[in-house]
Amino acid sequence: MKNQPPTTWDDLRVLLALHRHQSLLAAGAALGLSTSTVARRIEALEQSLGRALVHRSSAGTTVEPDAMELVELAEQFELGLGGIKRDDRPAEKAHALTGTIRVSMGEGFVKPVTAVLSQLRSAHPGLHIEVAVESRFTDVGRREVDVALRVGRSSSAVVVEKWAGQLTFGLYASHGYVEQRLPGRRLRVQDFASHDFVGQDLATGRQDASNLWLASRGATRFVFRSASDLARQEATEQGQGICLLPDAMAHAVPGLVRLEVDAPLPSCPVYLAYHRDRRNVPGVRAVIDALGAALAEGLQPPAEKAEAANPAAQS
Secondary structure: OOOOOOOOOOHHHHHHHHHHHOOOHHHHHHHOOOOOHHHHHHHHHHHHHHOOOEEEEEOOOEEHHHHHHHHHHHHHHHHHHHHHHHHOOOOOOOOOOOOEEEEEOOOOHHHHHHHHHHHHHHHHHEEEEEEOOOOOOOOOOOOOOOEEEEEEOOOOOEEEEEEEEEEEEEEEHHHHHHHHHHHHHHHHHHHHOOOOOEOOOOHHHOOHOOOOHHHOOOOEEEEEEEOHHHHHHHHHHHOEEEEEEEEHHHOOOOOOOOOOEOOOOEEEEEEEEEHHHHOOOEEEEEEEHHHHHHHHHHHOOOHHHHHOOOHHHHO
């Protein structure tokens, strides 16, 4: 049997690019290689090691779980080479951030988080950002993304979850709905049953916490439903009914009015999740720090934000 050639950095960087982009075409574009060249490199690496390294499906190409040690090795090589290159740079460029950082979140976080990430990338042009909108929890443990912003917890032992704040919710309606049906902007608990509501789609197969909260207060008339945060917000702006929305998403929308309600409103913790082996990668750390700082401010309830913006009102 012929001796197989040793695995090289050129082999590993192709596997790393494929892991990050989950597509032969996108990996090739990132490396300046053709799709066929990427495929040949991966096949040659698999033959060299005598095992399958990737899984191909209609949804894309992913690295097999037992091949992640090669991805980790490639990342270590990349960091080492980056360090050597930085040592040769002028002092003012020595701490420039580079690389591709993939961030996932629910739809409601997309606009404010994109603004924060855009500011970060403007300060560090060598940093490339990919934003994924979660319809399911991306697997941080398998490194489908570098950083995930979410309201649920992971059971993985390799995932670090940093508490970023408490996501508060409010009841919102359009100006027209308030003028016609809610003079004074106050919704009494005994009046929930007589109002129209915009709720979460039930076709997802799970009971949404917001639907349960509204139903427990007597809401029955769900005239508009959607699994999309943006669709529910738009329907509320169009006067379809009252919606329970995250304050961070809705409080600054000109077309919405936050209602006063006698019942205590719900909230939930928000976490920044990342793989423990990636937490000290400069680009990942920069994203975590930038999002953490923005969330600490952005997740304040509207009343606290108003007080912070107007200290004189507190005296």
